[in-house]
Amino acid sequence: MTKVVIIGAGHAGGTAAALLRQYGHEGPILLAGEEPAPPYQRPPLSKAWLKGEADLEALLLRPEGFYAEHDIELRKGVTATAVDAAGKTVTFADGTVEPYDALILATGSTARKLALPGADRPDLLELRTLADAERLKAALGPGRRLAVVGGGYVGLEAAASARALGAGAVIIERMDRVLARVASPTLSDFFTGYHRAHGVEVLTSAEVTAFEEGGVRLADGQLIEADAILVGVGAQACDQLAASAGLALGNGVVVDETARTSDPAIWAIGDVAFRPVPVHGGARHRLESVPNALEQAKQAAAAITGRTPPTPEAPWFWSDQYDVKLQIAGLPTDADRQVLRGDPAAAAFAVFHLAGDRIVCVEAVNAAAEFMGGRQMIGRGTAVDAERLADPNVSMKAVAAD
Numbered sequence: 001m002t003k004v005v006i007i008g009a010g011h012a013g014g015t016a017a018a019l020l021r022q023y024g025h026e027g028p029i030l031l032a033g034e035e036p037a038p039p040y041q042r043p044p045l046s047k048a049w050l051k052g053e054a055d056l057e058a059l060l061l062r063p064e065g066f067y068a069e070h071d072i073e074l075r076k077g078v079t080a081t082a083v084d085a086a087g088k089t090v091t092f093a094d095g096t097v098e099p100y101d102a103l104i105l106a107t108g109s110t111a112r113k114l115a116l117p118g119a120d121r122p123d124l125l126e127l128r129t130l131a132d133a134e135r136l137k138a139a140l141g142p143g144r145r146l147a148v149v150g151g152g153y154v155g156l157e158a159a160a161s162a163r164a165l166g167a168g169a170v171i172i173e174r175m176d177r178v179l180a181r182v183a184s185p186t187l188s189d190f191f192t193g194y195h196r197a198h199g200v201e202v203l204t205s206a207e208v209t210a211f212e213e214g215g216v217r218l219a220d221g222q223l224i225e226a227d228a229i230l231v232g233v234g235a236q237a238c239d240q241l242a243a244s245a246g247l248a249l250g251n252g253v254v255v256d257e258t259a260r261t262s263d264p265a266i267w268a269i270g271d272v273a274f275r276p277v278p279v280h281g282g283a284r285h286r287l288e289s290v291p292n293a294l295e296q297a298k299q300a301a302a303a304i305t306g307r308t309p310p311t312p313e314a315p316w317f318w319s320d321q322y323d324v325k326l327q328i329a330g331l332p333t334d335a336d337r338q339v340l341r342g343d344p345a346a347a348a349f350a351v352f353h354l355a356g357d358r359i360v361c362v363e364a365v366n367a368a369a370e371f372m373g374g375r376q377m378i379g380r381g382t383a384v385d386a387e388r389l390a391d392p393n394v395s396m397k398a399v400a401a402d
Contacts, residue, residue: 001026001027002025002027002101002102002304003027003028003029003030003099003100003102004020004025004027004028004029004030004101004102004103004104004304005029005032005098005102005104006030006103007080007090007103007104007105007241008032008033008104008105008106008107008108008270009031009032009033009034009038009039009074009076009106010033010040010042010106010108010270010293011039011040011041011042011270011290011293011294012108012269012270012271012293012294012296012297013031013033013104013106013269013297014038014039014061015039015061015293015294015297016106016269016297016300016301017031017067017072018062018066018070018072019297020301020304020305021071021072023302023305023307025301025304025305027101029072030072030098030100031067031072031073031074031075032075032080032090032092032098033074033076033077033078034078035077035131036076037056037130038060038061038062038064038067038074038076039061039062040056040059040061040130041059041060041061042128042129042290043290044058044059045127045129045130045132045133046127046133046158046161047157047160047161047320049130049137050136050137050140050158050161050162050165051164051165052137056130059130078096079093080092080241081093081244082241083241083244083245084245085246085265085266088100088101088265090103090241100265101265102265102266102267103265103266103267104266104267104269104300105241105242105253105261105266105267105268105269106268106269106270106293106297107237107238107239107241107242107272108237108238108270108271108272109128109235109236109237109238109271109272109288110235110236110238111126111127111128111232111233111234111235112236114149114208114231114233116208116209116210117209117210118210118211118212119211119231121211123228123229124231125139125228125229125230125231126230127154127158127230128235136228139227139228140162140167140228141165141166142165142166142167143166144167144168144227144228145168145169145170145226145227145228146158146167146168146227146228146229147169147170147215147216147224147226147228147229147230148169148170148171148230148232149230149232149233150173150231150233150234151171151173151177151178151179151180151202151204152179152182152232152233152234153179153182154232155171155230155232156171156178156179156191156195156319156321157319157320157321158232159171159195159200160195160198160200160322163198163199163322164322168199168201169199169200169201170200170202171195171200171201171202171203172203172206172208172216172218173202173203173204173205173206174205174206175204175205176204177189177192177204178191178202178204179191181234183328183363184338184351184363186340186344186349186351186363187326187351187363187365189344190344190347190349190365191321191324192204194321194322194347195321198322206218206219207219211229215229235271235288237251237252237253237271237272237273237274237286238271238272239252239253239272242261242266242272245263245266246263247261247263247266247268248261248262249274250274251274252271252273252286253272253274255268255269255273255276255296256276257275257278257282257299258299258300258302259273259275259296259299259303260300260303267300267303267304269293269296269297270293270296270297271286271287271288271292271293273286273287274286275287275292275296277312277315277331279312279313279314279315279378279379279381280330280331280333280334281334283333285315285331287315289315289316291313291316295310295313298310313379314329314330314375314378315329316328316371316375317329324347324365324366325365325366325368326363326365327367327368327371328361328363328364328371329361329362329364329371329375329378330353330359330360330361330362330374330378332360334355335361336354336355336356337354337386338351338352338353339351339352339390340352340390341367341370341391341392342365342367342370342392344365347365348365348366348367349366350363350374351363352370352374352384352389354384354386357383357385357386358377358381358384359374359377359378359389361374361378362374362375362378369395369396369397373396373399373400374396376400384399384402385402388402
């Protein structure tokens with residue numbers, strides 16, 4: 001029987017293992033991960049977990065007993081060091097060698113490091129794993145101050161959680177606005193204002209030159225004092241195993257629409273995959289999101305079990321900060337204009353990115369109907385009347401039905 005080995009026991013890998021059984025795979029399944037915990041959800045780490053609103057049981061994708069009950073061998077705390085594609089084996093750090101018939105790489109991504117003086121300080125924090133979140137939680141509380149280097153979503157969420165715990169927070173972003181790489185200026189301005197209204201200091205166009213005892217040194221000589229420093233300046237694919245197997249690489253591991261790599265016996269899913277996005281013309285992207293992990297887990301499990309491939313989805317993402325729910329669908333890469341619907345001052349609005357007369361992305365703040373309608377129209381590729389789209393008196397249902 002076909003033996004499937006899955007390297008990486010995160011959201012993508014854990015879901016793939018469960019789906020293989022759901023789709024009827026009867027052969028052996030080995031799910032191996034570096035962390036000591038079973039597969040768990042990562043988005044709550046910067047929110048509910050930091051604020052003490054969730055325990056490990058609430059984070060788990062499935063109860064730990066699920067894996068044994070479904071004859072899935074779960075190995076925790078193990079590191080895969082090499083893949084022999086010709087011999088179809090995976091070697092682990094303890095010297096164990098496991099054969100496979102089908103291999104799924106779900107190795108995720110790792111925090112990008114800054115090449116700056118003091119960047120190797122052991123007290124610098126990042127937020128990728130449960131252990132990272134525990135260290136950060138221990139560093140927060142009343143009378144403490146958190147400095148966040150990098151104005152991305154994880155950093156903004158951590159700053160909001162710090163304020164909820166009574167800690168001060170300052171966000172340091174080297175570009176001229178937060179979320180500059182991933183969001184519209186309208187969205188950046190909204191979150192900057194919202195964080196400042198909640199007592200967070202937001203510094204933009206601020207270049208960090210060193211990490212020192214007690215704070216962060218900026219290019220202008222200023223020392224930003226802090227009790228804890230979180231560095232969140234993006235992530236890079238953990239593609240070392242793929243490289244050892246001789247797989248094609250780009251911004252991650254190159255895969256096709258079934259998540260298959262350049263080796264027909266190996267798949268790559270989740271943060272590590274450089275995948276085509278059919279609703280955006282097949283252009284390749286490396287997407288860091290739970291929906292992407294789930295979609296690619298379905299693709300790989302379907303391909304391995306011979307099922308019909310799942311219907312392609314529009315990429316989507318979300319972020320929770322304070323009482324704000326941000327939902328994003330699609331990618332704005334081909335957009336040539338934007339349409340604003342609603343009022344940012346009321347914390348209820350959506351920014352639609354259009355390419356010609358088609359929506360390619362929607363950023364929705366406390367606007368579930370706009371998110372859902374926009375996501376549907378992105379998936380269908382249907383034309384939209386921009387004037388009706390901008391008019392909040394016209395329901396999104398009516399706009400989508402045009």
